[in-house]
Amino acid sequence: MPLVEVDGGSSAAIRLRAGEAVQLINTHGSQVVDTWCLSAADITEYLSVEHTRRMLGRLFPQEGDPLYSNRRTALLTLERDTAGCLHDMLVACCDKWLYQFYGAPPGHANCHDNYLHALAQHGIVTERVPNPINFWMNVPVVDNARIALNAPVSKAGDSIVLRALRDVIVIFSACPMDITPVNGEDRIPKSVAYEVMGDGR
Amino acid sequence: MPLVEVDGGSSAAIRLRAGEAVQLINTHGSQVVDTWCLSAADITEYLSVEHTRRMLGRLFPQEGDPLYSNRRTALLTLERDTAGCLHDMLVACCDKWLYQFYGAPPGHANCHDNYLHALAQHGIVTERVPNPINFWMNVPVVDNARIALNAPVSKAGDSIVLRALRDVIVIFSACPMDITPVNGEDRIPKSVAYEVMGDGR
Numbered sequence: 047m048p049l050v051e052v053d054g055g056s057s058a059a060i061r062l063r064a065g066e067a068v069q070l071i072n073t074h075g076s077q078v079v080d081t082w083c084l085s086a087a088d089i090t091e092y093l094s095v096e097h098t099r100r101m102l103g104r105l106f107p108q109e110g111d112p113l114y115s116n117r118r119t120a121l122l123t124l125e126r127d128t129a130g131c132l133h134d135m136l137v138a139c140c141d142k143w144l145y146q147f148y149g150a151p152p153g154h155a156n157c158h159d160n161y162l163h164a165l166a167q168h169g170i171v172t173e174r175v176p177n178p179i180n181f182w183m184n185v186p187v188v189d190n191a192r193i194a195l196n197a198p199v200s201k202a203g204d205s206i207v208l209r210a211l212r213d214v215i216v217i218f219s220a221c222p223m224d225i226t227p228v229n230g231e232d233r234i235p236k237s238v239a240y241e242v243m244g245d246g247r
Numbered sequence: 248m249p250l251v252e253v254d255g256g257s258s259a260a261i262r263l264r265a266g267e268a269v270q271l272i273n274t275h276g277s278q279v280v281d282t283w284c285l286s287a288a289d290i291t292e293y294l295s296v297e298h299t300r301r302m303l304g305r306l307f308p309q310e311g312d313p314l315y316s317n318r319r320t321a322l323l324t325l326e327r328d329t330a331g332c333l334h335d336m337l338v339a340c341c342d343k344w345l346y347q348f349y350g351a352p353p354g355h356a357n358c359h360d361n362y363l364h365a366l367a368q369h370g371i372v373t374e375r376v377p378n379p380i381n382f383w384m385n386v387p388v389v390d391n392a393r394i395a396l397n398a399p400v401s402k403a404g405d406s407i408v409l410r411a412l413r414d415v416i417v418i419f420s421a422c423p424m425d426i427t428p429v430n431g432e433d434r435i436p437k438s439v440a441y442e443v444m445g446d447g448r
Contacts, residue, residue: 094339117344137301191306
């Protein structure tokens with residue numbers, strides 16, 4: 047299937063059937079991608095990082111991990127992860143209130159609104175925005191207590207593959223953050239790309 | 248105001264006006280209390296641990312900390328904490344799916360349903376259950392990556408005080424978990440108590 051580009055600071059929602067997968071490519075290497083997943087059958091079931099942490103016994107997902115819903119059902123598998131780096135699941139996505147906090151002018155693009163916009167384009171209206179998995183976001187834990195906001199250590203062309211275990215909707219937001227260095231020291235959001243893969247059966 | 252007991256395994260919801268506070272007492276010392284907070288004006292605004300972590304730069308709350316909503320507004324202050332121990336904000340509350348996972352018989356009391364029940368008694372119907380702050384729950388981070396489920400280190404009579412910065416609804420669930428040691432090595436949920444305090448002005 048074709049490679050689809052997602053501009054830096056924008057978002058996309060993708061429907062996957064059980065067995066299908068999506069490869070997400072960090073084209074330039076420095077772009078964080080906030081990622082959500084909803085059960086297509088019932089969008090009140092969503093990928094829950096607080097349930098995933100509890101079921102894995104870990105703060106960060108790794109290649110091979112199932113990713114659990116708020117009903118403790120695995121919706122996705124993180125089938126491949128070429129970077130093998132930290133992927134943050136600890137901090138909320140950026141939103142207009144964060145940019146207000148930083149004194150940015152009103153109207154700054156943000157992952158919260160990107161998520162709602164991408165779903166609305168599929169006819170799905172909600173106001174709930176779960177805590178995403180922030181792929182490639184480098185938020186290490188320090189002294190088992192504090193968190194840091196660092197530039198990514200991933201490289202151009204790094205990719206992940208998410209395999210659907212149920213019929214799901216996956217939402218990607220190429221994070222628009224240009225104030226902290228989470229999208230690289232140049233603080234310039236950049237494009238990523240994705241490709242839907244068959245079930246290989 | 249009178250001291251109100253909350254039986255082990257049960258829950259209560261309390262309305263606080265801005266300026267009021269509630270003291271929560273760990274009567275027996277070993278009881279985890281899952282705690283949520285909603286804005287009384289709009290219950291889609293709730294205490295969000297993922298926003299609180301980001302705003303504090305830390306995984307665990309401490310005495311004096313503001314506790315932030317999903318709109319990055321401080322709803323509560325953790326004004327007093329006699330134990331000074333870890334208070335978990337990393338794992339989801341227990342729910343019927345967790346007890347299923349452990350092979351417990353159907354119908355086991357759980358914090359998820361306790362939360363919904365306590366709100367329903369105030370005429371509030373919702374299906375969203377945010378990640379609570381689990382007071383006195385001893386879930387340390389190990390090697391900056393893993394989490395452990397340990398018995399509490401708090402002592403009988405330890406207490407916290409939560410001061411409302413807005414008109415809010417606070418929900419307490421004396422966690423019914425009797426399989427893991429989070430409520431003590433004897434795995435017996437026990438009562439706690441709370442008292443609403445005026446604004447002291």
